[in-house]
Amino acid sequence: MQAIIKRELHSYFHNMFLYGMAAALMLYAGLYLGDVLFSQEIGSVRAVYTEIVYILLLFIPLLTMNSFSQEKNQGTDRLLFSSGVRMQSVIFAKCFAAFLTFSLFATLTLLLPMILMTLSGIYWTEVLLLYLGVLLLGAAVCAFGVWVSSMSRHAFRALLVSVAGLFAWWIIDVLLPHLNNVLLQKLLSCISLFGHFAEFGGGLFSYSAAVYFLSAAALFQILTAQSLRMWRQRRI
Numbered sequence: 001m002q003a004i005i006k007r008e009l010h011s012y013f014h015n016m017f018l019y020g021m022a023a024a025l026m027l028y029a030g031l032y033l034g035d036v037l038f039s040q041e042i043g044s045v046r047a048v049y050t051e052i053v054y055i056l057l058l059f060i061p062l063l064t065m066n067s068f069s070q071e072k073n074q075g076t077d078r079l080l081f082s083s084g085v086r087m088q089s090v091i092f093a094k095c096f097a098a099f100l101t102f103s104l105f106a107t108l109t110l111l112l113p114m115i116l117m118t119l120s121g122i123y124w125t126e127v128l129l130l131y132l133g134v135l136l137l138g139a140a141v142c143a144f145g146v147w148v149s150s151m152s153r154h155a156f157r158a159l160l161v162s163v164a165g166l167f168a169w170w171i172i173d174v175l176l177p178h179l180n181n182v183l184l185q186k187l188l189s190c191i192s193l194f195g196h197f198a199e200f201g202g203g204l205f206s207y208s209a210a211v212y213f214l215s216a217a218a219l220f221q222i223l224t225a226q227s228l229r230m231w232r233q234r235r236i
Contacts, residue, residue, distance in 0.1 A: 001089045008097030012063065021062060022105050025055060029109055053134055053197070054170075056106055057141055061162035063098045064145025065155040068228065072153040091146065091224045095217070098142040099135075106134055133200030136213035137193065141166065143220035150227040169193040 012018055029052050070076075110131070144165060149158040173194050179185045189195055196213065199206035 001085060001093045004085065004090060004093035005097045005100075008067075008094055009100065011066070012097070012101045018062065018101075021059060022108070025059060025105065026108060028052075028055060052109060053137070056102070056109070056134065057137070057166055058163065059105060060098065060102055060138065060141045061145050061148075061159045061166070063101055064094075064142060064149050064162065065159040067094045067098065067146045067149040068224075069149045069152045069155045069158045072231070073155075087225055087228060088221070091150075091221050091228075095139075095143050095146050095221060098146065099139050102138045102142060103135055106131070106138065129200050129205060132205070133197050133209065136210055137197045140193070140213045140216040140220070143217040143224070147220040147224040147227065150224045150231070166193075 032052060110127075145158075145162045148162045148165065149155070152158045152161070169192070172188050172192050176185060176188055176192065176195070179188070193216075196206070196209040199209040
């Protein structure tokens with residue numbers, strides 16, 4: 001499993017396109033922060049980072065789009081699953097490698113709270129809880145992206161479906177205040193990705209949100225395993 005993680009990390013960090021996207025992310029975050037600093041008083045770090053988190057999440061489909069789609073397209077999936085490593089271990093290794101890379105790029109934006117702390121009453125506890133929420137959210141989205149990649153032979157198609165899935169999750173939060181059906185509202189709030197993330201913005205640790213993100217990550221890994229089993233059965 002360690003060999004697969006190293007292989008995935010090697011492919012990520014030898015990709016100049018990825019570095020370009022990371023640079024664009026930092027540039028956007030810096031410009032957005034500068035606009036906030038000069039246009040309004042800072043009262044909450046979550047208010048500043050809400051849009052930056054959305055941009056961070058759009059970075060994940062770029063990481064996961066090749067996870068299994070490239071293996072299928074190049075025919076290396078047979079070699080991968082005949083190497084003696086359990087399928088679930090392979091899936092976990094790919095999710096973990098994507099999560100590590102996402103965590104590294106997310107950590108780069110910690111430079112921004114250091115600036116905010118010198119200009120406002122923002123505390124490290126609030127920042128760290130927010131970043132814990134970002135990492136848990138990222139773990140769930142990484143597993144989602146790997147699952148989407150396992151269902152396609154084309155990386156670009158996996159990228160589009162992953163982005164569309166994130167957009168659908170975002171639409172849920174937009175629609176919730178406008179729903180009159182209480183039962184439907186409660187059901188959608190239970191599966192709301194960004195709604196659970198917002199629970200970390202009040203400076204308190206949310207056990208329910210943490211369980212939701214970890215459960216979502218585990219569920220998508222199970223779905224990935226099922227998708228790959230069906231793919232292998234069709235090829236036999």
